[in-house]
Amino acid sequence: MKKRFAASAMILAMSAATVLSPLTAFAEAEEQELNIAIFQGGYGDAYWNQMVELFEESHEGVKVNMTISPTIGDIIRPQIVAGNAPDFICLNDGGEDGVILSLIKDHALLNLDDVFDGENYAGTGTLRDDITDGILSSTKCAPYGDDEIYLAPFNSGPQGLIYNKTFFDENNLEVPKTWDEFFALGDKVKDIDGRALFTYQGIYPGYMEEMLWPAIANECGEEALTKIANYEEGSFNNEGVLKALSHIKEIADKGYLLEGTVGMNHTESQTEMMLGKAAFITNGTWMENEMQDAPREDGFDISVASEIMAILCLSENIEDLKQKLGSIIIGYNSKKEPIYAHDLKAEGAMTVLLKDAIKPNLVQTLEHTPALIHGGPFANIAHGCNSIIATKLAMKLADYTITEAGFGADLGAEKFLNIKCRKAQIRPDAVVIVATIKALKYHGGAEKERIQEENMEALSRGMSNLYKHIENLKEKFGLNVIVALNKYNTDSLEEIEYVSKQLSNKNIDTSVVEGWAKGGEGAIDIAEKLVDLVEKEENFKYIYDLQDSIKNKIEKIATEVYGAIGVEFSEEAKKEIERIEKDREKEERRKFLKQLTEYPKQLKVLENELNDLYCQLKDKYEQADLVYEDLDDLLKRISDCKMRIKKQVLKKPARFSLSESQEKKLYDYRVVFEKIFDEKIAVSDELIIKTREKLEDFDLLKSFESRYKQCRNYLSNLFDGYKDRIEKSTDSLKNVIGDEKNKVLTSFQNEFERLKPQSIKKEIISNSLIQLDTFFEDIKEKKEEQIGSFLKHIESLNLDIDEDVLTGYYKLQYEEIVKKWNQTKELAQLGITVEIIDHQFNALYSQVALSIKELKQYMDKDKGMQEYQSLKTSFEHLENKYRLMSPLYRTTGKVRKDITGEYIYNYLQFFFRDIFKEREIFFSISSNFASATFFTYESILLPAFINVINNAVYWLIPVEQRRIYIDIISDGKILIQNSGVPIEDFYLKDIFKLFYTRKPTGRGIGLYLAQETLSSIGYNIFASNLPEYNKLNGACFIIDTKPSKEQNENEYI
Secondary structure, eight states, X not given: OEEESOSSEEEOBTTOXXXXXXXXXXXXXXXXXXXXXXXXXXXXXXXXXXXXXXXXXXXXXXXXXXXXXXXXXXXXXXXXXXXXXXXXXXXXXXXXXXXXXXXXXXXXBOOOHHXXXXXXXXXXXXXXXXXXXXXTTSTTTOTTSSSOOOSEEOOOEEEEEEEOHHHHHHTTOOOOOSHHHHHHHHHHHHHHHSOEEEEOOTTOGGGGHHHHHHHHHHHHOHHHHHHHHTTOTTSSOOHHHHHHHHHHHHHHHTTOBOTTGGGOOHHHHHHHHHTTSEEEEEEETXXXXXXXXXXXXXOOOOOOOOHHHHHHHHOSSHHHHHHHHHTOEEEEOTTOOEEEGGGGTOHHHHHHHTTTTTSOEEEEOTTOOEEEEOSOSOTTTSOSSOOHHHHHHHHHHOSOOOOOOOSIIIIIHHHIIIIIHHHHTOOOSOEEEEEEHHHHHHHTTOOGGGTTSOOHHHHHHHHHHHHHHHHIIIIISOOOEEEEEEOOTTOOHHHHHHHXXXXXXXXXXXXXXXXXXXXXXXXXXXXXXXXXXXXXXXXXXXXXXXXXXXXXXXXXXXIIISOOSOOOOOHHHHHHHHHHHHHHHHHHHHHHHHHHHHHHHHHHHHHHHHHHHHHHHHHHHHOTTOOHHHHXXXXXXXXXXXXXXXXXXXXXXXXXXXXHHHHHHHHHHHHHHHHIIIIIIHXXXXXXXXXXXXXXXXXXXXXXXXXXXXXXXXXXXXXXXXXXXXXXXXXXXXXXXXXXXXXXXXXXXXHHHHHSOSSOOHHHHHHHHHHHHHHHHHHHXXXXXXXXXXXXXXXXXXXXXXXXXXXXXXXXXXXXXXHHHHHHXXXXXXXXXXXXXHHHHHHHHHHHHHHHHHHGGGXXXXXXXXXXXXXXXXXXXXXXXXXXXXXXXXXXXXXXXEEEHHHHHHHHHHHTHHHHHHHTOEEEEOHHHHXXXXXXXXXXXXXXXXXHHHHHHHHTTTOSSOEEEEEEOXXXXXXXXXXXXXXXXXXXXXXXXXXXXXXXXXXXXXXXHHHHHHHTTTOEEEEOOXXXXXXXXXXXXXXXXXXXXXXXXXXXX
C-alpha cells in the first residue's frame, strides 16, 4: 500500500472577477454567484453536494452553481479560451484534457500562499501545517519551482492491489508479501476457477503506479522515487529500478495477465476483477464508491430493461420518439382502463431527457473503420440490435452496412427481422451466422471444461443446432446465408474441415475468420464472399403479419422459429392477451381520432409551405445569375416537405369501425390529400427534374475544373518525384564514385609501398618505376572503360531518345515475356472457368439426379423405360467423371494422408478407362508399387501422375505395342515407363521448362506444373534414359520421393 497525494487539484482562475482571497469575503456581498467546475471521479458527487450546501449556509446571499462531470476538462476548456472560466475548478491531475498544463503554461492561476498561511479549521496553526511535508513544495502544487503554491491538493488515501477477501479465505490462500509469493499464486488461482492473476485499467496505464512506485521503493528506497519525481537524469538507469520494472513485465511474460486487459478502460477491468476473472487489480479507495452498482462474482442478474430502450431503438426521429413515449401504459384506473404517459403529459419531459440519447455514437475500430454504437445490447432485454436511426445513417454513409442481431436466429435475428426491419422498411441482402467450434461441441454435449479438446462426436451432434439457425434464416425468412466460423487456437484442422464440408453438402458457404487474431487481414475472405452473396436474389418474408392477433403471432414464432409443435395458453394468459388487444384497440382509436382532427390543419400548413418553396424555386431557376448552393438548399427543403406530406396519409382502421360522420370526415380528408399529392407534388416534381438537370450541368462543370486541377497536380507531383529520384540516384552514384576512388588510391598506395626500392640502385629503381607505370596504366584503362563508358551513356540520355535505340535487344525480350504472360493468363482464366463450371455443375447434377429419379414414375413400360434407362446410364457416366475431379481440388485434398500405390492405380485406371480401351493401351503396375504407401497430398500427387500418363498416351500413338508400366525401386523412386516414342537426351531437361512443348498443339504446362507442385512437398520428377530405369525403351519418368539435395546429373542421361 502507498499514499498518492494528488489524485486531483483545485485551480483558481485569475480571469474570474469574483475571485477574492480569502473566500469568506463573499459574506459581505449580496446576491453573489460562485461558478465551480468539478471532476467527478470514483468518489462520486455526494461530497461536493454537501460542500456546496455547507458553503451556501455559511455564506448568506451566495449561490453556488456547480458543474460536475467525468469529462469536466473538455466542458470548461472553451469557457477558459473565451475568458469566461469558472471561479473554482477541481480537476484530476492525471487527466488527458491538458487543462491544468495549459493554465500553468499561460500563468493563469491564482497564488494560494495566503490561503495556506491562514488559520486551519481546528485553530491550532496554519493550513500549511496540516499538509504532509514535501507536498506543497512539489511541482504538483508549486509548478514553477519557486515554492509558491498555485495548485491545492484535494485528497490522499491508500492505493495498491485490490483483491476479493472472501475468495482468498474460502480457498485458504495467503495474501502475498513478496514477488515470489505473488507469482506462486498465478497457477493456484488458475487451477481453482480459471481466473487470471492480475489485470489493470489497460487504456489508462497510470493506474500501474500503484504497483510500480512501491516496487521501486522496496528495491531502492524512497530516494530513488525522489530522483524519478524530480526528473533527475539517469534516475531510471538503476539496477534496482530495472529489477522492479522487470517484475511488472514478468506478469505478462508468464501469462498471468487477464486476456484483453490492454484494451479495457477502468470500469471494464474493475468489473472483470469483481466478476472473478482476475485475482488482483491496482486501485485506490475510490473504487468502492465507483463500482458500488457493478455486478460481482457472488452472483448477479440482468434486470428487465425499460420499455424506453425498445422505443429509443425503434424511433425514426425526435417527434416519433415523443409519440411512442406517450403511448407507454403506466397503470390502470378503477375501471381497469389503461393510463398512458400522454395522459399525464409526461412524454415531453421524457423526450427532453432523451434528446441527446437519440443521437448515435460514432466510434472506430483499431483499424479506423467507422462504427455506430446506439441502442440496447441484449435480445432478451430489447431487440438485440442497434437503433433504426443508426442503421439508416450507416446505410447513407457507406456502400455496405453490417449490423448485429445478437443471440442467434431464434432471438435477436427474429426480433431484428420481424420488428426492426418492418418498422424501418429495410431488408437485409444477406445474413452472416457466426459460429465457433467450441460452441458447437458444447451444444453436442461436451463438458464446458473440455470444449477446447478435439471431440468429433460432440461436434457432429452439435451441428444440428447450427442447421436450425440456417433453416430459420434461409427457409423461414428467405434470406441468403453464409457461416463465419470464428477460429480459436484450440480448433483442430480436422474439426474445421468437418464443419466446412458438412455445410458445403447443404450448399452453405463457410469462411474461417481470424479477425480477432489478425484484424482486418483475418476477415478478408468473409468480406469478399459476402460481397458476392449480397448480389444474389433473395425472397425475404416475415414470419407473421401485423394484423395477426397476439395469439397467432406467438404461435407462428413458437412453431416456425423455435420448432414447437404448438402453444398451450393458460386461462390467465388468454385473459391477459384479451386485455392487451382491447387496450391496443382503444389506443389505436384514440390515436386515429386525434389524427383525424389534427391532420387536416397540419396538411394545410404543409401545403402552404410547399407552395412557398415551389415559388422560390421557380424564381431562382429563372434567374440568369442563379447560385448553385441556393438551388441545392431549396431542393433539400422541398424534399423534406414532401416527405412530411406523405406521412400525413390516413388509412381506415382495421380493428374498429367508424361512425357515419367519421367516415365522411376521413373521405373529405383523403380527397384533399390526394389532390395535393397529385397536383402540387406532381407539378413540383416537374420543376425539380429541370432544376436537377441544371444542377447536373453545374456539377459537370465543377467536375471538369476539379479534374483539371487534379490531373495538373498529379503531373506536377509526378515530375517532382522524378526529380527527387534522380537527385537521390545522383547522390548515391557520387557515393559509389567516391568509394571507388578511395579503393583505387588505397590500392595504388599499397602497390607503391610494395614496389618502393629497398636500396638506391639504378637497376632496382628503374624496374620499380616500370612496374609502377604498368600498374598505373592498367588500373587507368580499366576504370576509364568501366566508369567512362557509363558516364558517356548517362550524358547521352534525353527524353527524346529513339525507342528502338533505347530498347534494342531488351524490346525483343519484353515481347517474349508478354507472350508468355498472355499464355499464363489464358491458363489462369481456363482454371477459373473450370472452377466456376464445376461449382455450377455440382448444384446442377444433384438437381438432375433427383429429376431422373422422379421421372421414372412417368415412363411407360416400353419405349419410355428404354429412353429413361439410356438417360440414367448416361448421367451415371457423367457423374463418375465428376467424382474423379474431387481428389484434385485444393479444398478437398489439402490434408496429408496415406495414399497407396493400389489406390493410385485404380484411380488412374478409372480416369483413363475409355481412352485406354479406345487406343488399346495396356496399363499395369508392379506388386511393389501396389503395396507402397505415400503420406502426402492427393491434390498434388494425383495430378502429377495424370500429367505423365496423359503425355504418354500421346506419344504411344505411333507404336503398335502400347504399354504403360509403373514400378518403385528400393530408394523411393517411382518409375513411370511407356513403350512409346523415346525422349532424346538433349530434351530431358527442356521438357520441364514452362511453355516448352514438342506437341504441335501443346501448351508446355503439364510437366512444368508437375515438377513445381511435387517440389512443394519435397518430391522431385525427372526423365531418364538410363537402362536401369527405362526398361520399356520409350519414355521414362521418375518421381523421387526421397530426393538428395543435389539431383545426380547422370540420371538424366
